[in-house]
Amino acid sequence: MKQSTNEMIKRIRFHGRGGQGMKTASRIVGTASFLEGFFVQDSPLYGAERRGAPMVAFTRLSKEPILERGIIVSPDINMIADETLLNDQTANVFQGTWEGTVTIVNTHYPASHVRNVYGIVGEIVTLDITEIALNVIGESVLSSTAAAVVCKLTGMITESSLEEAVTRELSSINLKKELVEKNVQAALTCFDRIPETHPHYFESIKEDKKDEIVRLEYADPCLGSPSVYAKGTTKLKKTGNWRLFKPVIDHEKCSRCYTCFVYCPHSCISIDEEGYPQIDYDNCKGCLICFCECPKKVISKDREVRTW
Amino acid sequence: MVKEMLTGNSAAAWGARLSEVDYVPAFPITPQTEIIETLSQWINDGVMNAKFTNMDSEHSMITAAGTAAATGARVFSATSSQGLLYGYEMLYNVTGWRVPLVLINVSRGLSAPITLEPDHNDILSARDTGFVQIHAATCQEILDTILMAYRIAEDKRVLLPVLINMDGFYLSFTREPVEIPDKEEVSKFLPEYNPKHAFFKASNPMSQGVAVLGGSVYSYFKYQVHLASLNVLTVHDEVAGDFKRIFGRSYSAIESFKMDDADYVIIMTNSFTIKGKAAVTKFRKNGLKAGLLRLRLIRPFPSKELRTLLNGKKAVAVIDQNISPGSGGILFNDITTALYHEPDRPEVILSFIGGLGGKDISHAEFNHIIEEMGKSMKTGVVPETQLLYTKGDLEQINNLLNIAGKTSGGLGGIEELKD
Numbered sequence: 001m002k003q004s005t006n007e008m009i010k011r012i013r014f015h016g017r018g019g020q021g022m023k024t025a026s027r028i029v030g031t032a033s034f035l036e037g038f039f040v041q042d043s044p045l046y047g048a049e050r051r052g053a054p055m056v057a058f059t060r061l062s063k064e065p066i067l068e069r070g071i072i073v074s075p076d077i078n079m080i081a082d083e084t085l086l087n088d089q090t091a092n093v094f095q096g097t098w099e100g101t102v103t104i105v106n107t108h109y110p111a112s113h114v115r116n117v118y119g120i121v122g123e124i125v126t127l128d129i130t131e132i133a134l135n136v137i138g139e140s141v142l143s144s145t146a147a148a149v150v151c152k153l154t155g156m157i158t159e160s161s162l163e164e165a166v167t168r169e170l171s172s173i174n175l176k177k178e179l180v181e182k183n184v185q186a187a188l189t190c191f192d193r194i195p196e197t198h199p200h201y202f203e204s205i206k207e208d209k210k211d212e213i214v215r216l217e218y219a220d221p222c223l224g225s226p227s228v229y230a231k232g233t234t235k236l237k238k239t240g241n242w243r244l245f246k247p248v249i250d251h252e253k254c255s256r257c258y259t260c261f262v263y264c265p266h267s268c269i270s271i272d273e274e275g276y277p278q279i280d281y282d283n284c285k286g287c288l289i290c291f292c293e294c295p296k297k298v299i300s301k302d303r304e305v306r307t308w
Numbered sequence: 309m310v311k312e313m314l315t316g317n318s319a320a321a322w323g324a325r326l327s328e329v330d331y332v333p334a335f336p337i338t339p340q341t342e343i344i345e346t347l348s349q350w351i352n353d354g355v356m357n358a359k360f361t362n363m364d365s366e367h368s369m370i371t372a373a374g375t376a377a378a379t380g381a382r383v384f385s386a387t388s389s390q391g392l393l394y395g396y397e398m399l400y401n402v403t404g405w406r407v408p409l410v411l412i413n414v415s416r417g418l419s420a421p422i423t424l425e426p427d428h429n430d431i432l433s434a435r436d437t438g439f440v441q442i443h444a445a446t447c448q449e450i451l452d453t454i455l456m457a458y459r460i461a462e463d464k465r466v467l468l469p470v471l472i473n474m475d476g477f478y479l480s481f482t483r484e485p486v487e488i489p490d491k492e493e494v495s496k497f498l499p500e501y502n503p504k505h506a507f508f509k510a511s512n513p514m515s516q517g518v519a520v521l522g523g524s525v526y527s528y529f530k531y532q533v534h535l536a537s538l539n540v541l542t543v544h545d546e547v548a549g550d551f552k553r554i555f556g557r558s559y560s561a562i563e564s565f566k567m568d569d570a571d572y573v574i575i576m577t578n579s580f581t582i583k584g585k586a587a588v589t590k591f592r593k594n595g596l597k598a599g600l601l602r603l604r605l606i607r608p609f610p611s612k613e614l615r616t617l618l619n620g621k622k623a624v625a626v627i628d629q630n631i632s633p634g635s636g637g638i639l640f641n642d643i644t645t646a647l648y649h650e651p652d653r654p655e656v657i658l659s660f661i662g663g664l665g666g667k668d669i670s671h672a673e674f675n676h677i678i679e680e681m682g683k684s685m686k687t688g689v690v691p692e693t694q695l696l697y698t699k700g701d702l703e704q705i706n707n708l709l710n711i712a713g714k715t716s717g718g719l720g721g722i723e724e725l726k727d
Contacts, residue, residue, distance in 0.1 A: 027313075030483055034313050042313070043482040047424055067586035069478050069579055070425075071668065211672040211698040223714050226421035230713030 009062035010154050013075035014146065015093045017082050017242065019051040021143030024169055025079070026057035028147035028187075032157045032165035033061035041066055052242035052285055054091035061156065075101055077153055081129070081146050083107045084241035086118060097122055104149055106130055106142065125153070127193055136186035137179070140244070144170070148187035152194040159191055235283075239266070243286030245301040251276050253298040260290035260299065309493070314486040316479030319447040320386065320412050320472075321346035322486075323454025325356050326494045327410075330381040333361045333372035339388040341414050341480060347384075366395035373409050374402030377469070378516050380503035382458065383409040388476065389416035389430045396433070402469050403438030403533055405517045407506065408461030409469045410454060411439070415578070416476040417665035425666020426475035428578065428630040432606075432638050438533040439471040440540050441606040443578050445563070448486045450474050452557055455489075455498055459547045462501050465539040473606075477666065478579040489555055497554045537608045544605060561605035562613050566592060570599025571622040572681050573654070574674070575643060577603045580629060580663050587674035596678065603639065611646035619652040623681035627696070629663040636693035637661055656684040662696035669696055 012029060016022035023044035030042030038061040046055035058072045074096035083105055085091040097103060101122035105114050108128040115124050129145035137144075144166045151157040166187050170180045218224070249260070256275045268284040269277045279290075291299045314322065320343045324332065332351070334344040350356040363369040366387050377383045387395065392413050402409065413434075415426040431441065440460060444450045450472065457470040474480060506516060520526050544561055552558040565585050567573070572591075576584045581602040591598035601617060603610070618624060628637025635641070640659040647653040658680055662669045673696040684690050709715075 027483065031313055034485055039485070040313065041482055041484045043315075043477065045477065045481075067582055067589060069482065069582045070666070073668070211670060211700050213673065213676040213694075214697055214699050214702050216695055216697055216702075223709060228712040230711065233711065236711070 008064045009060060009066065009068075010076050010156065011068075011072045011074070012059040012061075012077040012079065012150055012154075013072045014057040014059075014079045014150075015081060015085050015091060016055060016057075016142065016146075017051075017085070018046060018053050018055050020081055021141045022055060022057045022079075022081055022146065024143035024173070025081070025146040025150070026059045028143060028162070028165045028169045029059045029061075029150050029154075029157075030165075031168055032147070032151050032161040033059070033154075035161040035164055036061075036157055038062060038156070039064065039066050041069065043070070045071065052239075054085055054088060059150075061154065072096075074098060077101070077150055078103045079146055079150055080105045081142050086114075088241075090237070094118070094120065102153055104153070106146070125149070125194065127190065129190060132186055132189055132193075136189060137182045144183035144187040145190045148190035149194055152191050159188065162187055162191060238282045239285045240280075240282045243284065243304050245286050245288060246281065246304045247279060247284065247286065247288055247291045248300050248302055249277055249279065249290075249294075250298040250300065253296060255296055255298075257295060259293050259295055263289050263293045265289060309487055309490055311485050311487050313483045314447055314451075314488075315342070315481055315483050316444075316447045316450050316474045317342040317414075317481070318346060318483075319451040319486050320454065320474065321350070322488055323451040324384040324410075325350060326451075326489060326491065327382065327384065327455060327458050327498060328500075329358050329384040331359050331361075331373075331376045331383045333363050333369045333376065333383070333385055335364070335366045335369045335387070335391060336362050339391045339414075339416065341386060341388055343386040343412060343414075366391040367398055370395040370398035370402060370411070373411065374398065374405055374407050374469075377402070377407035377409040378405055378506050378508060380501070380507040382462075382501045383407075384411075384454075385409070386412040386414070388414035389418055392430050393418070393433065399434050399437040399439060401517065404529070405506070406467045406533075406536070407469060408458070408467055408501075410457045410461060410472065411469065412450075412454075412472050412474065414476045414480045415473055423665040425477050426578070426629075427664045427666065428473070428638075431471065431473045432630050434471055435607060435638070438537060439469050439607065440466070440537065441471050441473065443473040443604055443606055444479070445579050445581050445602060445604075447479055447482065447484050448557070449559070450479065451486060451488070452551065452555070452559065455494060456544075456547050456551055456559070458498055458501070459550075460540055460543050462503075463539075463543050463547075464504065466536050466543055467505065468533065468536050468540070473578065475579040487555075493554055497550060540605070540608050541610060541612070559604065560613075561603075561610035562617060563602040563604055564617060565600040565602070567599040567601065567617060569597055571597040572678060573599045573601060573618065573621050573624045574677065575601045575603065575624060575626045575639075577606070577629065577639065580627075580669060583669050584627070584674070587671055590671065591674075591678060598678065606639075609642050609646070611642075614643065614646050615650055615653075618647060618654055619650055621654045623656045623658070623685055624654045625658045625660060625677045625681055627660045627662045627669070627677070629661075631661050631664060640693070656681065656688075656690050658684060658690060659693040660696055661693060664695075667696075667701070670698065672698060 014022040014026050026042045030040050033040045040061050042059040044057040080093050085093050099122050104125045106129045107126050111124045111126045130140050133145050151162045166184050261269045261277050268280040272278050348360050351360045373383045373385045413431050417423040417427045418429050442453050444453050453472050461470045548559045574584050584600045588598045588600045626640045628639050630638050632638050637659050
C-alpha cells in the first residue's frame with residue numbers, strides 16, 4: 001500500500017549525544033506544536049544514560065489524534081545534531097529514512113557533500129548549528145538551534161510559537177534569563193536560515209515495510225541464553241568520537257609518574273617501552289581526568305576539529 | 309482547568325497532588341521514577357501539604373504506606389518493575405489489612421536480561437494479591453485514574469488498595485497534552501477521607517493485621533478480600549459516572565474501539581493499544597470488520613462485561629504483553645475462562661504474545677493476527693500460543709549472537725573459548 005506524506009502527521013526524530021540537548025530540542029518542538037493547537041507527543045530515549053553516548057528523541061505533531069506511540073522507525077524529519085554519529089552503526093541514524101524524509105545534518109559541509117558520502121535518500125539540509133550556538137549562546141548546547149531548524153521545516157510552526165516554546169522549556173529547567181534570551185536569539189537566527197518551503201517535502205510516497213512472522217525454535221542454551229562468549233568486545237565500540245576536547249601529553253616534560261595511567265577510568269592510557277604514557281585516541285572519551293590529575297600539569301586540552 | 313504538556317510521570321504526580329494525599333513514603337533510587345522526584349520537590353517547596361519520607365527499600369516503602377493508611381491517612385506511592393517485586397511480600401499484607409492506599413507501577417520488562425522498555429510481567433505478578441488493578445493507556449488517563457482510584461479504594465464496599473499501571477517510556481517519559489482539573493472541581497468529586505473502620509489513635513487502642521492461626525478464620529478474612537474486589541465492578545462504574553458528570557471524560561472497565569459490527573476482535577491492554585487502534589483503522593479502510601477491546605480493569609476481572617461485548621463475534625485474538633513460561637499469555641486464560649460457558653461465544657479465540665520488553669508490534673504482525681484468525685475460522689483448528697516475532701527481528705538477533713561469539717549452526721568457535 002502506498003501512502004502520501006501529505007498526511008496529517010509529522011514524525012520527527014532527533015539524533016545526538018547525551019548532553020547536547022536533543023531531549024530539550026524535542027520538547028521545544030513539542031511545546032511549539034502544542035501552542036499551535038496540534039495534537040502532540042514528545043519523548044526521549046537514552047537507555048542507560050551517559051554523557052556523550054548516542055541518544056534519540058522523538059516528536060509527533062498532528063492535526064488529528066495520534067494513533068502511534070514510542071520509537072519513530074520511519075521519520076519525516078530526521079535531525080542529526082552530531083555528525084560523528086553518521087558513521088556510528090549502533091546509532092543507526094538513517095534507519096527507516098525514505099524518499100520523503102528531510103534529513104538535517106549539523107555540519108559545515110554542503111548538503112551535496114553529505115549526500116555523496118552517505119548516499120542519503122530523500123531531501124538533505126545542512127547547517128552548522130554548533131557554530132551558531134557557539135557564536136550566539138557561547139556554548140555548544142544545541143537544543144534551541146536544532147529545534148528551530150526542525151520547526152521551520154515542518155512548515156506548520158510560527159516564529160512566535162518557537163520563541164515562546166524556547167522560553168518556556170529553558171525556563172522550566174532553571175536556565176538564567178540572560179541565557180534563555182541568547183537561546184531565543186540563536187533559535188530565531190536558525191529559523192531565518194532555513195528556506196520557507198522545502199521543494200519536495202509534500203510530494204513523496206512511502207511503502208509499508210513488508211516483514212513476515214517467523215516461528216522461534218528451541219536453541220542450544222549456548223545460543224539461547226543472554227551471555228557473551230567473545231572476548232574484548234568493548235574494543236569493538238570505539239568511543240574516541242565522543243570527545244569535545246583531546247588530552248595531549250607533552251612527553252618532553254612528562255616525569256613518567258604514571259598518575260594519568262592510574263586515573264584513566266577507561267584504561268585508554270598505556271605505558272610504552274620507554275616508560276611514557278600513550279593515549280589510545282580511538283577510545284579516549286575526553287573526560288579530561290588525566291588533564292586534571294597530572295601533578296606536573298604537562299597534559300593540555302585541545303579543541304577537537306570534528307572530521308569524518 | 310489548564311492544559312499542559314505532561315509526561316506520564318508528571319501526570320501521576322499531579323494526580324497525587326490533586327487528591328491531597330497526606331503521606332508519600334518512597335524508595336528514592338533506581339528503578340524509582342520522576343513521579344517521586346516531582347512530589348518531593350513540591351512538598352519541599354510547600355505547594356503540596358504532605359509528609360514525604362525516604363525509605364531504605366520498596367519493602368519498607370509499601371510497609372510504611374500500608375501502616376500509614378491504617379491510621380486513616382490518605383497515602384500515595386510509586387515504584388517500577390524490580391522495585392515492585394522487591395516489595396512483593398508486603399502487597400499481600402496491606403490488602404489483608406484492608407487499607408485504601410494508591411500505588412503506581414511504571415511497567416518495565418523484568419530482569420534478566422535487563423531491558424528498559426515495558427511489558428506486564430511485573431504488574432501481573434501482583435494479580436493475586438488482592439490489589440485492585442487498573443491499567444492506563446494515556447497520560448490523561450493516569451491522572452484521572454488516580455482521582456478515581458481513591459474514590460474506589462475508600463468506598464466501604466471495597467476498602468482495598470489500588471495499583472495503577474502505566475507503561476515505562478511509552479507513557480512515563482512521553483509528554484502529551486493533559487488537562488489538569490481545578491482543585492475545586494476535584495474536591496466535589498473526591499471528598500476528604502474519613503476512615504470508619506481502621507484508625508490508630510493513642511486514645512483508642514486497637515489491633516490490626518492480627519494472627520489468626522487457623523484455616524477457617526483465615527478463609528473467612530481471605531474470602532472477604534475476594535468479595536470486596538468483586539464489589540469494585542459496581543463501584544467503578546458509579547465512580548466513573550460521577551467522574552464523567554464533573555470532568556466530562558468517560559472511562560469503563562473495558563474500552564471498546566470500533567466494536568459495533570466487528571467480526572474480528574483484538575484484545576490488548578495498556579499503551580500499546582494505540583498500535584492496535586491504528587491497525588484496526590487500517591483494516592476497516594480495507595473493508596474488514598475489525599474491532600478492538602482494551603482491558604482497563606484487570607482486577608477484579610470484568611467477566612460479565614467481556615461476555616456482553618464478545619458474544620456473537622466470529623474470532624478473537626488476545627495479545628498478551630507478558631509471558632508465563634510453560635503456560636503462555638496470562639490474560640488469555642482469564643478471557644477464555646470468562647467465555648467458556650457462553651453458548652454464543654466467539655467461534656475461535658487465538659493467543660499471541662507480543663511487545664515483550666517493549667518490542668514493537670508492527671502492522672505486519674497485526675496482519676499476521678488477522679490472517680491466523682481467518683485460517684482458524686476456515687479450518688476450525690486453533691493454533692497454540694504464538695510469539696509475534698518477525699524475520700527482521702531474527703536477523704537482528706543472529707547478528708548480535710555473532711558479535712557475542714555465538715555462531716549459529718553448531719557451536720563452532722565456542723568450544724575454543726571455553727578453555
